[in-house]
Amino acid sequence: MTAPLRFHWRLIQGGDLQGAIAPERLSSAVALPEMAAQIAFCREAEQSGIDSALVDISSAKPDPMVLGMALAASTERLKFMVAHRPGLMSPALFAQQVNTFSTLASGRITLNMVAGYSPAEQLTYGDNAAHDTRYERMKEYLTICDRFWSAEEPVNFSGQHYRIQDGRLRTPFVAPDRSAPEIYVGGGSANAREAASALADCWLRFADTPENVAPQAAAMRLSGTEVGLRLSCIVRPTRREAIAATRGLLDAPAIQRRQGSEASFVKASDAESMRSTYDLGEQEWLTPHLWAGAVQTLGATTIALVGTPDEVVDEIYRFKEAGISQFILHGWPKWEEMRIFCRDVLPLVRQREQMDERGSPPGAELAAVSSQTNGEHGSRRPES
Amino acid sequence: MSGLTHPPRPTAVPRPVDPGKALRFHWSLSQAGNRFRRSEPTEELSGRLPFEAQLELCQCADEHGIDSLLMAIGSTCPDPILLSTCLGLKTRRVKFMVACRPGLISPAAFVQQINTLALFVGGRVHINLVGGHTPHELQYYGDWLPRAERYARLDEFLTACRALWEADGQEVNLAGRYYQITGGRLPTPFSMNGVRRPEIFLEGNSEESAALAIRHADCLWRFAEPPASLADKIAPVIQTGTEVGLLVSLIARPTRDEAVQAGCHLIGQFGEKARAIQRSFERHTDAAAFELTYLARQSLTPWATRTLWTGAVPVLGAPAIALLGSAEEVAGALLEYKEIGVTQFLFTGWPDLDEMTFFGREVLPRVRERENAELKR
Incomplete structure (x- = not known):
């Protein structure tokens, strides 16, 4: 039995609802x-089956921990x-x-640990650690x-960056089902992958074609770490409308x-994945349903699933x-795109997962759907 | 998306018209839900505190004219910034005096967290800088700086925070020994109404603390002592325009007899165990304020003045020096302090909720009445 796919959505930030596609990086x-x-x-989001809201971090935005708490x-x-x-x-203060x-x-x-991608922005916080050092520090x-x-208290630790003696916190992590938060580690470099496989529940990376993400994903899963993708989404009733939406953008x-x-921005960044993803943006289409047309203007997270609900479900399955x-x-x-995804795509994903669960052979999904629609298995059709 | 209503912008921060005119009163939140917390050994303390009891104390403070709640920081307390966020969203007037230990966080990250909190609660945020009481506990957090250097670091920390708050859109650059900022710019403001930064409080009885408060703070917290001995010590601070406040407990009752009984009852509840815990803490602390109070405690009588009682210090520690008496007596004592220039008080009580309610109903109106009479003169 495989766990259902999990979908998270990036929290809308200030200015996102004024119709702006991408507010200026330092806009008020x-x-x-x-x-x-x-x-x-x-x-x-919580009523529509979204698992979590990503509260992102930047010196230009409100603090994500406090913002998340308020929400x-x-x-x-x-x-x-x-x-x-x-x-x-301090790691203890953070914990x-x-x-x-x-x-x-x-x-x-849950935590999305990022080592930082802009040396200039790190300096505004007084952090002059180089790329590799930042990952070493993250591991500690x-x-x-x-x-x-x-x-395992008291905590004693002596490393390159931190030295803790007899650490005790009287404020435990409290959750119905866990004794520690779920940890996501983002980044494309070997350092990031190493940190993720050692210390994270899930490694997060920018998108590429299913074919290209598969080898690293397989290696990561061998270490027991899940793999997650930052992706965008443009879903419309017809393919023509979806493509028109990319043009409009x-x-x-x-x-x-x-x-x-x-x-x-990318030139000034020392994040390897930000650069390699920027280069991916040379081609507009990575697959017939994976669009990279906005990468060189809006950034690495804008590689998008583009198409009809069925097409997008197929790509998600790939x-x-x-x-x-x-x-x-x-x-x-x-906001609207989350509504469309949860209304038109998510139920199809769940439906397909339930069919997989019952052991339909790969490739038989379409036949199964049509036979369920009006056949003798209709009563077993999953609710959407 | 057009049907969405946007949130109201945070309302104006009610600042005192003239801080010299009306005394301001703050209260510690740390005992909410457990009045005997200070008598328990750290190892046995739970940091999971009852939110409902905390909220009840905040709402009581909201009602009774308390300016702010002190939100403590340390290994036995919930994080003060996040707790203030949740309590602030459910209250209207009371502010949150968020404690901060400079060695644990980058000034820019701290300012960003405080500003975000402030935007959610309409600017109802003060900050209280503390050095940390025991080196042992600071090492939980990886802070190994010797005490002598902590003042220098605190100085830099406040310099950096103030620069970020007062930058008005300009880049902040700072090349210090402990903190460096290059091209610092935090566009998330402290408030939407022109208030650029929180009021800054700083705790400490040492000369270094006083000097730092004069440089950076709006108010210096000191432990209570009789007005006669305090006056000369605080005069240099007050002359510079920095306020002085007292950390003091409160045992006010309708009559003096009842107050004395309440004090006796309080210490009667603690045995030798509590004394041992205090002695152990005393050995591990290196904060000047505590040392001073422990010396004071060696004196023969628990009455430093007719209304300043040190009887609970051996069992509850330095913060248990208490103003004790009838409502009339306590109001009088507060005004005696006002005469020597003290303008703010931070209280604790046993239990806090009852003490705060009594203070709000019986003591505070008497204080305001006398202050008004004073003004008319």
Whole structure:
């Protein structure tokens, strides 16, 4: 029995609802929470089967831990995947923040650990560690956190970056089903993969074709770590409409303004995956349903599943066969696309998973669907 | 998406018209739900505190004119920033005085967290800088800096935080010994109404603390001692425009007799075990404020003045120096402190909820009445 695929959605941020496709990186709108709209978005997400909301991190945005906490206080089921950059606070203080969050929101916090991708931005926090050092530090950081969570107290640790003596926290991680938060580690470099396979529940990477993600995904799964993809989504009733939506996106003035800005951002980044994904954007289509047309203007997370609900489900399944079990999605328009996905795509995914569960041979899904629709197995048809 | 309503922008921070005119009162949240918390050994303390009891104390503070709740930091407490977020969303007026230990977080990350919290609670945030009481506990967090250097680091930390708060969109650059910032810019503001930063409180009885408070803080917290001995010590701070506040417990009752009984009853509940815990803490602390109070405690009588009682210090520690008496007496004592320049108080009580309610109903109106009479004169 395989676990169902899990779908997360990137939280809408300030300015996202003003119709802007991509607010300027340092715009004041991005810097402010949109409390009422964000709560409404999260409530809809939790009612529609979204697993967690990704609360991303940047010096230009509100702090994700505090923002996630405020939104958790107004929701019931949705988890918050809080992005965090090790290096800016003591690992024990961080573990304590995570534990406090878990206590106040029934364990609804997961962690998206990112080593940082912009040396300039790290410097604004006083962090001048080089790329590889940041991953070494992340490993120490997560090791310390893990010891606090596994209650092997007192925690004693002596590393290159941290030295902890007799550490004890009286504020445990509290969740109905876990004693530690689920940890996602992002990044494409060998260092990132090593950190993920050693210390994470799931490795997160930018998208590529199912064929290209499969080898690394297989290696990762051998170490017991799941693999998740950052992806975008443009789903429309017909393929023609979906493609028209990609055209509309590229023609938007915001995109025109971003020409060059993304190139220089990537150039200044020391994240390997950001560069290699930028290069992928040379081609507009990676597969017939995987679009990279916005990568060189809107960034690496904009590789998108494009097509009809059926086409997108098929592509998701190709990724599933390549070893991907979780997806962090977003789309345009930012809220509407989540609604479309949850209404038109997610039930099809669940339906197909239930059929797999009953042991239909690969390739027989379509036949099974049509026989179930009006045949003798109709009563077993999964509810959507 | 057009039907969406956007959240109301945070409302104006109610700041005192003239801080010199009306005393301000704050309260510690740390005992909410467990009045005997301070008498328990750290190893046995649970950090899982009852949110409902905390919320009840915050709502009581909201009602009774308490300016803020002190949100403690340490290995035995929930994280103060996140707890303040949840309590702040359910209250309207009371502020949250978030404790911070500079050695544990980058100034920019701290400012970003405080600003985010402040935006959610309409700017109802102060910060309280603490050095940390025991080196032993700081090492849980990986902080090994010797005490002598902690002041220098605190100085840099506040310099960096203030630069980020007061930058007005300009880049912040700082090349310090403990913190460096290059091209720092945090567009998430502390408030939407022009208030650039939280009020800064700083705790400590040492000369270094006073000097730092003068440089960076709005108010210096000191442990309570009789007005006569305190006056000279705080005058240099007050002259610079930095306020001075007192950390003191409160045992106010309708009559003095009842207050004395309450004090006796309080210490009667703690045995030799509590004394041993306090002695052990005393051995491990290196904070000047605590040392001073432990010395004071050696004196023969538990009455430092007619209303300043040290009887609970041996069992509950330095913060248990208490203003004790009838509502009238306690109001009088507060105004005596006001005469020597003390303008703020941070209280604890046993239990907090009853003490705060009594304070709000019986003591505070008497204080305001006398303050108003004073103004008319």
